[in-house]
Amino acid sequence: LIKLGVFDSGLGGLTVYRALRKSIPYANILYLGDTARVPYGTKSAATVTRYALEIVHYLIDREVEAIVVACNTASAFAMECLRKTCKVPVFGVVEPGAKAAVKATRNGVVGVVGTRGTVFSGAYQRAIKELSSSVEVFTEPCPLFVPLVEEGWFDEEITYEVAYRYLGPLIAKKVDTLVLGCTHYPLLKDVISRVMGGDVVLIDSADETSFEVKDYLECGGRLKDQELGGDQFEVTDSPSRFADVGRIFLDRNLEEVFQVNVTEGEEVDGSDL
């Protein structure tokens, strides 16, 4: 069985894990949540890149054969650097999301929501423009969405009001496709869809990314096993809260979650990359 490494700043990447598990049942998946340093979305490019480098080195030491960066902020800031330094293929969530958005839009006006880091990095904007320079892109950072998800306030008046506030400017721009550029946001799909209107297509990068990883592995002839793969969940802070909140993402209990140290090796210097 192939061994995939999947990482996120914390829990959000479990939406990507879930999509991968569904499209690629015959892989072992090692999921690493950097809960001791979560969130990445408010931090600088340099700091997020340093953290991502530490984690991919850790995952490579654990002998993964491909890595999925299941975090929009890390994908937005660090992909180039990670690809340069890694000897295994690295997949991010930004490119697949951008591709799906360009395919889905009918009027050529796409919205992107995400953390401050993701939005201000310009990564989605660049990826979409590269695919189709005629598509217009409008963005909004939505910093309250993550804590609303983690409170479990999915069907609350407050959540609708916050969503109206953030999404209003995108509705005004008449976007017909909205990229959910943060792994927590698919959990607010119902709220976001009601606020945006049923005609607006919501792009969940998790699904798109899992298809891309699957295509790659199939091309390489790596998906012949019929045996189902196993999971290992690891975090950098105490496992208890991860297991608790993980339930919101997976609809099941995470029984075994292990705490690990990803900074034990040599210090990683990403400054000259």
Added chain:
Amino acid sequence: LIKLGVFDSGLGGLTVYRALRKSIPYANILYLGDTARVPYGTKSAATVTRYALEIVHYLIDREVEAIVVACNTASAFAMECLRKTCKVPVFGVVEPGAKAAVKATRNGVVGVVGTRGTVFSGAYQRAIKELSSSVEVFTEPCPLFVPLVEEGWFDEEITYEVAYRYLGPLIAKKVDTLVLGCTHYPLLKDVISRVMGGDVVLIDSADETSFEVKDYLECGGRLKDQELGGDQFEVTDSPSRFADVGRIFLDRNLEEVFQVNVTEGEEVDGSDL
């Protein structure tokens, strides 16, 4: 001039800095915001204690003569450990807040709001009970308050609704005194006061802590200088966002903010403390 070290997980401790600067104008203050690992409020006791130990070692290397832990979560989890390992006096925000609450309550029913970490640590509950075993304490974690402050949504319908939701149970318990057990919350004083009702006394640990530090320094005869002290602001992530959001806390621009590394020394092991 005495040199004080003040630290917080990020920006929130600037409310404590501001109170210290007001009560103790004749001290040099070195403020350290651990913005590369912010927030502490969702992390475990062990991780927060490890971070706090790294920072106090850093501050002691910078020759501070006393340390103020301007972060409720770090004060709640790590005070005992910090006091055991530090050769300089260490002040937290929990004890002064608890003392002020016990003094202020008329009906003996006190509420405490803070991060999950602060509330579930039980530190305020213990500190209040130690001062007066007859005082009843009720607590509520309010995870959305910090992002609301950082959005600058101070006088918004949404903020009132979130406040009603969190504070409703405390109103039902008829608390007459409410400890703002997170350094961001004083910025929501107007909202919280309107929701709780004007009779409820709000305790801002920042003021109380600065009085305690001042008393200590005056007892030691250390406050004779008439010269005004200077400030140094340091952060562990890129300074730009700190300087931006810092404006919300200080009503002025932070012109010079330096990025530093607090983990450069030997790794700190707090496990056997």
